[in-house]
Amino acid sequence: MKKGFSHDRPARYDRQLAEEHKDPYRPKAKLSEPTVCPQCALVYHDGHWQTLPRPDGAQESVCPACRRINDNFPAGYVTLESDFVKQHRDELVKLARTTEQRERDQHPLQRIMDINDDGNKIDITTTDIHVARRIGEAIHSAYEGDLDIKYGPEDYVVRISWSR
Numbered sequence: 273m274k275k276g277f278s279h280d281r282p283a284r285y286d287r288q289l290a291e292e293h294k295d296p297y298r299p300k301a302k303l304s305e306p307t308v309c310p311q312c313a314l315v316y317h318d319g320h321w322q323t324l325p326r327p328d329g330a331q332e333s334v335c336p337a338c339r340r341i342n343d344n345f346p347a348g349y350v351t352l353e354s355d356f357v358k359q360h361r362d363e364l365v366k367l368a369r370t371t372e373q374r375e376r377d378q379h380p381l382q383r384i385m386d387i388n389d390d391g392n393k394i395d396i397t398t399t400d401i402h403v404a405r406r407i408g409e410a411i412h413s414a415y416e417g418d419l420d421i422k423y424g425p426e427d428y429v430v431r432i433s434w435s436r
């Protein structure tokens with residue numbers, strides 16, 4: 273078991289703690305506006321990273337999602353593992369992708385970083401804790417099974433596992 277994860281508190285309580293912990297990848301000071309991410313072209317406007325046309329005279333700064341991707345430092349881990357996973361890999365990956373896209377349309381920093389499928393197990397990493405939870409919940413509501421969500425009370429991180 274990973275250090276720093278609690279096992280005797282309800283997930284809801286840990287979630288609250290995790291959310292109170294600021295994502296270390298969000299800037300502490302506000303960026304000047306307009307700023308553009310040179311990697312994904314999001315525009316920082318009105319205090320948020322948004323999908324907008326590139327404004328004239330924009331500064332450049334890598335957005336928090338791209339920084340996590342560059343550092344290979346996920347905030348969310350989703351693990352799907354069972355015989356069912358072996359037989360339904362494509363559907364599960366597709367559902368994860370469509371859930372990501374739906375989330376990302378509203379919140380462009382919510383992204384899948386990587387999907388690693390070794391046959392029996394699918395590991396998905398994400399740039400934020402919310403999109404990881406959405407993926408876990410979407411799979412659970414479509415296929416039932418057992419969903420386990422553990423928030424890191426000390427850090428801005430969530431680990432989700434699902435099996436059926």
Ligand SMILES: [Zn+2]
Pocket residue numbers: 309310311312313314334335336337338339
């Ligand atoms: Zn970016």
